[in-house]
Amino acid sequence: MPRSLFGRLLLLMTAGLVLAQLAGTAIHLRERQRSLGDIVSQEMVQRFAAIHRAIDGEPEAVRQRLADRLSTPRLALSIEASAPQAGQARTMLTDFAQRMREQLGPGIEVRTVALPRFGAFAFDMYLQLSDGSWLRINGSAPDDILAQPWHVLINLGVMLLAIVVLVAFVARSTVRPLTRLATAANDLAEDLKHPPLPEEGPSEVQESARAFNLMQTRIRSGIEERERFLAAVSHDLKTPITRLRLRAEMMADKNLREDIRHDVDDMQQLIDDALDFLRGKAVDEAIQPIDLVALVESVADDFSNDGLVSLEAPEQLRFNGRPRALQRALRNLVDNALKYGGNARVALGTNGAEIVLGVEDDGPGIPESELESVFEPFHRVESSRSRETGGTGLGLAIVRQVVRGHGGRVVLCNRPGGGLRVEVRIPS
Structure with a gap:
């Protein structure tokens, strides 16, 4: 079929x-x-x-x-x-x-x-x-x-040819509204403000188009309401954090001042990560041409002070995507590799119609039962939730969000010789 x-x-x-x-x-x-x-x-x-x-x-x-x-x-x-x-x-x-x-x-x-x-x-x-x-x-x-x-067979052939043409026209006119519906559904993931779908075609298709337009309106209204709420929360949270930071600077006890400053920084990072994840920056940022090699090199340079980050990439690789979101995702992957493995090996290349970005480390890896759970928000394999041994639990969740926003996927696997490999595959 x-x-x-x-x-x-x-x-x-x-x-x-x-x-x-x-x-x-x-x-x-x-x-x-x-x-x-x-x-x-x-x-x-x-x-x-x-x-x-x-x-x-x-x-x-x-x-x-x-x-x-x-x-x-x-x-x-x-x-x-x-x-x-x-x-x-x-x-x-x-x-x-x-x-x-x-x-x-x-x-x-x-x-x-x-x-x-x-x-x-x-x-x-x-x-x-x-x-x-x-x-x-x-x-x-x-x-x-x-x-x-x-003559009967010739008449039959002419009749069958006319039938095929008529059936093709009817089938195409019936399927065309469904094709537009599928295209609109794909465009909705890229642009929530996409124009409404024309409500035309058979009655069933018209009903589907009306339901889709109503769904799009409700989703857009819900996201806009969430964005307004997050903007208010961001403003309300940053104000007391700023006051705490100022008061910590006025404390005479240096050790206590450093501890409070460290806690405030952790709180600020946690709030920023949570707000970024909830806002869904991968969807909000406009798509534009990117030099992936330059983007990956800039991230690797940011972490290469101690010579613990290596990079393997082609001379040039162009891609249409969201640069800030991709940079944030790559920084999260390299940061995780350094935190848990002590080093990071970054490799960029292509495999057929896909762009492949791999980040490897020599750390302890992740238990097989946790390879999917680590993408859940605030989920951490290390249970102490200490900022000294891990992050906020949102790094990989943000990575998956960014990659899925580009139509790709993220795959985690433990390396045979030890360590973890994170592989990002995005259609080119």
Whole structure:
């Protein structure tokens, strides 16, 4: 079966109509053969019986001359001393031999060597005369009388071609609104302010378009309300954090001041990560051409003070995406590799139609049961939740959000020699 709905509709509708037409044509040809065979059989029986009676009633000396006079270019009559055995050739004539015997009367043998059939209207038969000789009737009719009905097949082909064109038009007009609906659904992920879908087509498709437009409106309203709420929360949280930071600077105890400053920084980082994740910056940022090699090199340079970050990349790799979101995701991956593995090896390349970005470390890796759970917000494999041994638990969640916003996927796997490999695959 074709994968597209248009292909399936076209195939099923065309197959059904073609089968119906073929069945109708077969029934028509069968009835035509039966009717013609019955008519031709009756006419031939009456004609040949009359010829047999006329010749059999004459003396033996004049039978051949009478047969020659009754012969025509398409009907040869002759008197034979013997006759071959009757054949079993296919014929379109219904019960011809039985009708011939009934018409001639009992005691007269009929031997048929060849009888008319579709495509070859020829006959060769022997009728026994009263003196034991045989009247041979051999002839044919014009080929176009009972030839194969090619005109019927030509008409059928033209009709089927018209049906296929009509079915293709109907299927395309039916599927087109669904295609627009699928396209609009894909565009919705890129732009929540995409114009509403036209509500046209069959009633079911119109209802689907109305439901989709209503869904888009509700999603956009919900996200806009969330953004307003997050903006208010961000402002309300940053104000007390700033006050705490200022008050910490005024404290006389240096150790206590450093501890409070460290806690405030952790709180600020946690709030920033949570707000970034909830805002969904991967969706909000506009898509633009990016030099991926330059972007990856800039991130690697930011972490390469201690020589713990290595990079392998082609000379140039262009991509249309969201640069700030991708930079944030890559920074999270490299930061995790350094925190948990002590080093990071970054490799950028292509594999077919995909861009592949890999980040490896030599750390302890992640238990197999946790490879999917680590993408959940605030989930951390290390349970102490200490900022000294890990982050906020949002790093990989943000990475997946960014990558999915580009139509890609993130894969985690433990390396055979130890350590973790994070692989980002994005369609190019």
